[in-house]
Amino acid sequence: MxxxxxxxxxxxxxxxxxxxxxxxxxxxxxxxxxxxxxxxxxxxxxxxxxxxxxxxxxxxxxxxxxxxxxxxxxxxxxxxTPASHIEAYLWLSTIEELVLHTSSAMRLLHSEYMRVAIGTEGSTPRSLYCANGVNSLFGMAVSYVLADEEFTRDKLPRVERMLSDIRRSFDRLVKSTSWMDAATKRRTIQKSAEMKSFIGFPSWLRNASVLNAYYEGAEVNVSTHLENLMDFVHWQMMEKLNEMDKPEPIGWATSPSNVNAFHTFQSNAITVPIAILQYPFYDLGLEALNYGSIGTILGHELTHGFDDSGRRFDRFGNMVEWWSNQTIDEYINRTECFVEQYSRYHLADIDEYIDGELTLGENIADNGGMREAFYAYRLYVKEVGRERAKLPGLEHYSHEQLFFISFGNLWCETYTPAASRYALSDSHCPGQMRLRGVLSNSEEFARTFKCPTGSAMNPSQPKCRIW
Ligand SMILES: [Zn+2]
Known part of the structure; x- marks a missing residue:
């Protein structure tokens, strides 16, 4: 096999x-x-x-x-298998999909079932569950309330500037590598230059008639919740299938109300919704904090274009070989360092190890993204000037130290054992490992916090690094 x-x-x-x-x-x-x-x-x-x-x-x-x-x-x-068994299975799958939209008694049964089957505790309140459902099905409509002119006027140029700083520092890091040949470096920088970015919300969202046309054919009735759900999913699928013989348009990977960011290999594009461009990821009061938080996220998304999957797609989003063989070999060598490093990370609560191969692409994006954001902040300071304000209560930290504190804050989270087990099959490591991995690979972090060589966050073994 x-x-x-x-x-x-x-x-x-x-x-x-x-x-x-x-x-x-x-x-x-x-x-x-x-x-x-x-x-x-x-x-x-x-x-x-x-x-x-x-x-x-x-x-x-x-x-x-x-x-x-x-x-x-x-x-x-x-x-x-007898047809009756298959039919029973189909109905069970249907019930599983819809049960949380039915009566409270059924929802209680489901939460009891989940507790026994995978050990989850409690359940999402119906109000939150319904709100999530509306947001995931009608994301663009929900985003209509978020699409304000103030964002376009004030915030968008600042985020675009940050992204441009990050792109410039990525390009510099690529130029300074010893393991890429000149032609591959040139093509890599060209791909980063041509990477499209969708930031905030699409401008057509402020036009109600365009928005209505977007949902044309989708029907919602205030008294038929279940039919609304099923009809909407059906409508969405019909729209997709009708267009299946045409190239997929390059555009927003998600709706602006999604608190996340995305990279689309096939379009060489990143999407950064307005919902993540706010506190606690942005608007933190100091650019040092903003670069340490949303800046590292922008860097992460950009670097996905060059992770172990992204590097296979050229600047047009086509899956063709566009790096030299020697550079590919050197790259794979370097990815092995990451695989080994992350595979050593142990989740004590469930006595399991991280899967370093499954999480490789995310780890490459994390490591590159943080370094790019760090040097992007230096570019910012060089061009705009040193920030004067200090963080109240934390005045003794320098701005570069605050950058790392902000990055650490981003991945602060806690898990129940059931959630840890679930997280093991995710392509992202749990936050604690994302932080440890990136910071213990970072010379910049060790210098900024004066971590002695051989200490926990500045181990003496060679650091894994691609860019
Ligand atoms: Zn990612």
């Missing part, structure tokens, strides 16, 4: 519906379970592609070796 690669980009394949059918019949040969054409017909039902036999039979699917192996097992299972 071939081991599927940990890096999803490694084993992406394009396959016709016919070949997929042949592949998934493998485990049950000489029998066959012809499902894929029928499945696509059902999926496309109601779209403008419905009944287009030519299109359906010529479809190419993007999948992976790992997914095909999974589908082979699914087909094997479907073939030997």
């Amino acid at each position: 071939t081991k599927p690669s940990k890096n999803p980009a490694d084993d992406i394949i394009y396959i016709s519906l016919m070949d997929l059918q042949n592949q998934t019949d493998k485990n049950i040969a000489p029998k066959t379970l012809p499902i894929w054409v029928r499945y696509m017909e059902l999926i496309l039902n109601g779209t403008r592609h419905a009944g287009n036999v030519q299109l359906t039979s010529n479809l190419t699917i993007i999948t992976s070796q790992a997914d095909i192996m999974y589908l082979q097992q699914v087909v094997e299972y479907l073939e030997e």
